[in-house]
Amino acid sequence: MTGDRIALAVHDHGGDGPPLLLLHGAGRTLADWAAVAPRLTGRHRVLAVDLRGHGLSPAGPWSLSRVAEDIEGVLDEYGLPDALPVGHSLGGMIAVRYALDHPEVTPGAANLDGFGWGRPDQYVGLDPAVVAERLVRVRESVRDGLRGGPLPVDGLQNLLARERALSGELGIPYELLEKALLRSVRHTPDGRLESRPLRDDMRAVLAEIDSLDLFDLFARMDRPLLLGRALRPTPPAPGREWFDELTRAYGMGLAxxxxxxxxxxxxxxxxGIDGTHAMLLENPGAVAAAVLAFAAEALTDPASVPFRYALPEPEE
Known part of the structure; x- marks a missing residue:
C-alpha cells in the first residue's frame, strides 16, 4: 500500500486487444466474472480485480476516491492506463465515476445494473412519500442483514446450502456460486473462518452508494457510456409483497x-439484459455480447453512433 492506495488482488484473464477492467458488485468478488471474462478475451485484454476489503484484497478505509486510486494503481502496474472500466452493480457506479475522474485516458464506461435505489420520484405509480418511507425500511433491513465477520462452526456449510438453493431458484450453475462464495471466506490469524467484506466495511460501501446521484453522473459523461439493466426482477418471496411492488415500480421508472x-x-x-440482478452468473453470454458490441464502437470510433440499444417500453 502507498498512502491510501491498496494493492488489489487481480485476475489477469489474458487476451489480446483493447484492455477492459472488470469491477464486481458490493459484497461480491472478481469470481463473479468467471463465466463472462473468457467470452471477452478473443477481442480484448481482460483484467478483473477484487475491490478493497473484498475477496483477496486487503481492507482499508472505504471511499470512492480511495477505490479510484486503487484502480489507477492496478492499471499503472499492468501498463494499461487506457482500459475501459466495465462494472456490475457497485462496480458499474465506480466505472462511471472513474471515467469521469480520468477523462484524459479512459475512453468511456460500462455500467451493468448499477442503479442503486434511485430517487422516490422514479417509482412509477407510487406516492414518493410512501417510497421514501419504504426505502428507509429497505436500507435498515440491508444493514441489519450484513453477515461479514467471524463464522460460527457450521457457518460455511449454511452459506453453501443457501447458494445451492439460489442455484436452483435462478438456474445458475452451483459451481459458479460456490467459487464466488469461497473467495469471500478466509482464515483469521486465530484459525477461525471469516466472511468478507466485514460489516463495517460494507456499511461504508452502502453509505457511498447512497451518497451518489447516479443520473447526474450519467448526464456528466461526455464519452461512450453503456447502461445495462436487468429485465427480470428477483423472484418474489412470501411476506415481502411490499418490496416486490417497490422493485417493479422502480424498474418501470428506470426504463x-x-x-x-x-x-x-x-x-x-x-x-436490457435477460436476467435478474445476478446477470453475470445467470446469462454471461448476453452480458458479454452487450459489452463486446459496446466496446467495438466505443474503442474504435467514439464519435460515431452507428446504433443504440433500447429498453422495452415500461409497462403501465
Missing part, C-alpha cells in the same frame, strides 16, 4: 428515465 437519457445524449447506449 422510462434511461430511455429519455439515451434520447438526449447520443453517446449513451441502453441495453
Amino acid at each position: 422510462r428515465d434511461l430511455t429519455a437519457l439515451a434520447a438526449r445524449r447520443t453517446h449513451v447506449r441502453v441495453v
